Amino acid sequence: MTHDIWIWAGVVLTLFIFSSLYKDNPFYRFAERLFIGATLGYAIALTWHNVIIPKIVLPLQHHEYILIIPLCFGLLYFSRFFPKQAWLSRWPMAFAIGTGTGISLPLVIQASLFKQLQGTMITSFTFSNIVLLVGVITTLTYFFFSTEHKGAVGKIARIGIWFIMVSFGAAFGYTVMARVSLLIGRFQFLLHDWLGLIK
Amino acid sequence: MWNKILGLDRRWIFLLTAVCIILPFILPMGLPMQVSPPVQNLYDKIDAIPPNGPALVLDFNCDASTLPELGPMAIAILQQCFKKNIKVILMGLSMPGVGIAQAMLEEVKVKFPDKQNGIDYVLMPYVVGFGIVVLRMGEDIHKTFETDYYGTPLDSLPMMQGIHNYDQIALVVCLTGSVTPWIAFANTRYGQEIGLGVTAVMAPEAYPYLQTNQVVGMIGGLKGAAEYETLLNKNLGFEGRKTACIGMDSQSIVHIVMILFIILGNIAYFATKKRVSNT
């Protein structure tokens, strides 16, 4: 068993959280709130050391006064604290949303639309490639709600449902895997790091 | 009887699940591990990076909730890089990711005490912006971060002297449990090769990018991490505890139990339904 006080503290909090499996209790709620507070505290300290110092304080010390423009713009966010001037906080938001949208629009179209469509165009007629092409077309048809799913469209959409069920089944299988992995991680912590029962 | 089964207190199910996880730790089965093509591809891609040549970026776009899956991947990749003398830039697009990167680095460094900060690896600080950070790195990595995590200016670090943008980066490996901006921004705009280490939940969503080569290789979930550990152990030797491989026995047993739960639950459901319709 470990003598590291930090691991002991981690174990106590782990057990507090696991105790909720039996029923809701104050120990669990204590750990939950402590977690929120510690995360927020972590964010504050990291923002100070990693963001405010190198991105604002140091450049200004090195006379990079051009930074004053985005700084003033950013400061407008704080107008939210004054209800009458709160509308000014929309300006930096508009800048961030406008530039963000403008930069990402062509890239997203290229990465998620053109490249993906390109990958769907089959170059050899193997069984797998045909499955892929049929799967994409029928799935898109299923999600196309501008036309009523009747007749040929209905039949194609019906095939799409089967594909979707296979995909969702696979996703579910993977989700089970992920959740179990998290549990395994915690039990390894308890049995290895704390109790030293396993290698 | 079936009604009784259906009404079983869920705490018994919790207990059974816990037992199924713990037992294989005490009585390991050592089941064989088959390596899947996406994992092999990522391993080969990193293996092909020349020693002391272009660097590898390891991004932790994740938080502690994904650590049991992504942690073993990070440790295996870092070990591979250190063994092959590949320079590594560690960073976190998410704020908790930086802390995790530091924790993983400290863990691996115990086995590689000769590896030095600023010469063999650099830990970058957190920078606000997510996708904007990825784009800015394509223009100038020094200007993006200014200093390393510990506050040392990047210009003064020997490793960073020859690294300015993606031209000097061989591969970016993003460890993530959610969306990643690397594909749309770094790959599409700068042609940067991307590898992924994702949680099992995210793995099916990443396959479309694998087929189009927008992602060169992928480690998916704890199983993927175990495959990577196996590959590393076979080719270069793995230092320390193979956490993912050890966990796979428990994973196998719990999956079998879950499948049995589904089957048993369905039998009980249809048996009681039939009885209700008969009466």
Next chain:
Amino acid sequence: MRRAVPLRICLIMGIVMIIQFFIPHRYSQDFYTKVLDWNIIIGIFALVLGIQSLFHSEWTKVRRRRSGWGFSVVTIVAVIVVAAIGIWGGIGEGSVFIKIYRNLTMSMQATMFALLGFYMASAAFRAFRARTKEATVLLIAAIIVMFGRVPVGDLVWHKLPDFVEWILMYPSMAVQRGILLGVALGSAATSLKILLGIERGWLGGSK
């Protein structure tokens, strides 16, 4: 003024950045990097605002003595203590700040999500029913993947892992791609709506 100016800023910056994408000139690149830098600086204030708002909600609970306010005290004390340790004690290797993060915060978060493993087991028993043909297909696919992605599946049938890989690489991927294409088209349309001022949700409710 209150709505028109931000709408215009958004439209102009959006269009300028789209045009910039197609101009690989040096000046265009310089402008682009400047905009990225400014975005990072502006983002810092949004981050600070986010942190403040979280802290404020906890503080309000304590001030108004709402139910469970005692637990909010725990949160506030934790925020102050961890932030103070980080700011004055440093965040370097071996610091108390990093020890708190590694041993307490990471442990708590990992355990909270690990609880889902137990709930998943319970749901597998109680909720997953093959009520329809479609649900049966979903369950069968799930069982195959659950079996094929663990080493024991390999022992049952050595080709099972390959078969699961095929499912993921073709039929499952086809659906994921279909969804991805839909999302891409949807996000492109939404982006245009934002730039053109048709979608104004981000401006908030007030005038």
